[in-house]
Amino acid sequence: MPGKPAAALLAREREIRRGGSHIQIEALPGCWMLQQTWSRSGDAPAPGTATLLRWLQASLILKRCDQDLTIINQVCLAGFKLQFSGSANLKGSRPLLVFSFASLELSWSGQVLHRRSLPPPPPQRLPFFALIELNEQQGTLTARGRGGGLAQWSRLKQDSP
Template sequence: MGVLQSTMISALPGSPAAALLAREDQSRREGSGIQIEQLPGCWMLQQTWTRSGDPPAPGTATLLRWLQASLTLSHGDQGLSIVNQVCLAGFRLRFSGQAQLKGSRPLLMFSFTSLELSWSDQVLLQRSLPSPEPQRLPFFALIELNEQQGTLTARGRGGGLAQWSRKTPEA
């Protein structure tokens, strides 16, 4: 059985982390140029890093990929619809809601309005979620969307960094 390999970054000068943190600084100053039209699609989580750009606990990225952690964005009535989900052995935990793109960096502000647990396409639990206060909305500060590599990199409200790969539609 093959071993999953992933690129880990650290904050050492000359490392991929240094390049990522430099892109983030540039994005803060000049904006990332990411437009709402570029975001729709299914984004599979590939890698996460701590606030400082160090790798998370060993196995974290592998576990999240194994759980098929994903972020799906689509055009909705009020901006974007957002779905964040993980899957395990036929079970799916899904958070759904609305998102908006704000500012020049930009920030992807979102609010989940429902939680759903299903197994084999049968809904086992569905709950409405309370709306957070406007000043406490979760967000992703979008750093870079690399169309050639199909990756999206962002920093979350909690300070961690994440990188997703766009899932290509199956033929």
Template sequence: MISAASGPPAAALLARERQSRREGSGIQIEHLPGCWMLQQTWNRNGDAPAPGTATLLRWLQASLILSPCDQGLDITNQVTLAGFRLRFSGHAQLKGSRPLLMFSFTSMELSWSSQLLLQRSLPSPQPQRLPFFALIELNEQQGTLTARGRGGGLAQWSRLKPEAP
């Protein structure tokens, strides 16, 4: 289980976002690959969500997995519970100086243990309705990535360190 990460105060987070909008975050595509475990969320104003939300998402092991591919990045968003895994997979690209991680999920899978129970193709959204994360900050020292989603919410993930052989 991933322990709770103390998130930055709302004022500091929003100040970093304003700076990122003005100057860009400097995040490059080669810095993004890895498994990112969701640690904390905030609403569009930077306020904490309903009590227990972050704990529930950590308990479900909500994760964002990014890996390099020919067209940018492969993206996977998944949660797990009692051996069940719900996974959305697709493709992502980094655009602009802020930048935006634009993505589209092309498939959904439900599995239990290693057995695939359900797999569905997902329709592509209209280009102007593509979901995205506006990347605010990648803190390599702390191993965190902070972004605002298309819906306005803020999220912070921690990079899962690969296990040593």
């Protein structure tokens, strides 16, 4: 699934900075598969980067936990899974999804090989995603990270029970 053209994405981001996206926490839970990334200025990444990230099944998993979210960022390769997990919450009307990873886990075929706690970053250095757009019809989430890069994920559809 191709991402939005960078120019349209940057224009949408300018609108959001003025009026906010008003994305609510209730709309975020799910498994979001990374589809596309762009540089700070909207340039495409090095050739093959998006393909590699999709091949590694790079994903962002958000689960509701009381008033906040549990966040998991992971990649998978040949039965191996590298997973960072922690907590997240929304701040402001844009909003920012502010998060902190508390643990790192490496597993193979469901068996944990290594797990360790991660020190919390200083409060002024917490990572975040500035949420730009959540398109329910297309099932996409677009955001700018603390480092300035842009990313777009698509929601993994869950099988109905």
